[in-house]
Amino acid sequence: xxxxxxxxxxxxxxxxxxxxxxxxxxxxxxxxxxxxxxxxxxxxxxxxxxxxxxxxxxxxxxxxxxxxxxxxxxxxxxxxxxxxxxxxxxxxxxxxxxxxxxxxxxxxxxxxxxxxxxxxxxxxxxxxxxxxxxxxxxxxxxxxxxxxxxxxxxxxxxxxxxxxxxxxxxxxxxxxxxxxxxxxxxxxxxxxxxxxxxxxxxxxxxxxxxxxxxxxxxxxxxxxxxxxxxxxxxxxxxxxxxxxxxxxxxxxxxxxxxxxxxxxxxxxx
Ligand SMILES: Nc1ncnc2c1ncn2[C@@H]1O[C@H](COP(=O)(O)OP(=O)(O)OP(=O)(O)O)[C@@H](O)[C@H]1O
Numbered sequence: 001x002x003x004x005x006x007x008x009x010x011x012x013x014x015x016x017x018x019x020x021x022x023x024x025x026x027x028x029x030x031x032x033x034x035x036x037x038x039x040x041x042x043x044x045x046x047x048x049x050x051x052x053x054x055x056x057x058x059x060x061x062x063x064x065x066x067x068x069x070x071x072x073x074x075x076x077x078x079x080x081x082x083x084x085x086x087x088x089x090x091x092x093x094x095x096x097x098x099x100x101x102x103x104x105x106x107x108x109x110x111x112x113x114x115x116x117x118x119x120x121x122x123x124x125x126x127x128x129x130x131x132x133x134x135x136x137x138x139x140x141x142x143x144x145x146x147x148x149x150x151x152x153x154x155x156x157x158x159x160x161x162x163x164x165x166x167x168x169x170x171x172x173x174x175x176x177x178x179x180x181x182x183x184x185x186x187x188x189x190x191x192x193x194x195x196x197x198x199x200x201x202x203x204x205x206x207x208x209x210x211x212x213x214x215x216x217x218x219x220x221x222x223x224x225x226x227x228x229x230x231x232x233x234x235x236x237x238x239x240x241x242x243x244x245x246x247x248x249x250x251x252x253x254x255x256x257x258x259x260x261x262x263x264x265x266x267x268x269x
Pocket of ligand 1: 046047050
């Protein structure tokens with residue numbers, strides 16, 4: 001497990017420090033500090049409404065907090081320098097839960113769009129890159145298909161191809177397996193791990209699919225909806241057996257929680 005105190009991982013990867021997130025007066029999560037190591041998969045876990053998506057939105061710069069900070073390879077995300085911030089945003093790829101492919105464009109055009117908007121590559125180079133990215137996600141030769149012709153799993157793959165169009169260092173996935181059958185979900189897990197290894201991607205995934213969590217996570221954090229902070233951090237396979245807090249063990253073992261467990265004192269990780 002990578003922690004802030006690791007001497008061999010000073011500022012590589014993503015560092016979240018003392019982050020506090022609000023919606024108006026309502027506190028979502030507080031005191032979040034963790035490190036996402038380079039070329040690893042980090043899973044954000046917790047029950048519905050605990051703040052997983054809100055944390056992801058902060059990490060991809062769609063929301064900002066006045067308290068705490070987030071840095072990528074030592075570079076602060078919330079810098080005042082607009083050019084620096086834009087450059088950093090380009091190193092971040094995102095697959096949203098809805099996938100959000102442009103329905104009126106072919107798969108190939110969907111993947112090409114970020115390159116047309118943000119690079120100076122010519123048409124032939126973009127065509128090659130699109131073919132390469134689609135092959136990477138297992139959709140070789142599917143350029144001319146329309147999104148409506150794709151299965152749920154293929155849509156996710158096309159969404160990932162678009163998310164990696166600009167060769168990001170970081171890939172954020174919001175509920176990647178949502179709506180997929182177990183077999184398709186398993187194949188997607190394999191793809192995510194392959195991309196981590198082949199592209200040295202740092203992947204941050206929000207998911208509450210247990211099989212997926214146990215398969216892909218190198219490290220994880222559990223956001224508690226009652227304490228409004230992280231009450232567990234580490235390899236989810238180990239947390240399932242040895243987490244200090246009953247709610248974390250119950251979540252990871254899909255067990256009902258006895259009423260009294262909700263009242264146990266929780267001291268953070
Ligand atoms: N735009 C918003 N305005 C006000 N409150 C919000 C807004 N979006 C989310 N919230 C609240 O913030 C809290 C965290 O929501 P969030 O969507 O981050 O949780 P989550 O863990 O991702 O949930 P789920 O697993 O159901 O997607 C919830 O209590 C939610 O009601």
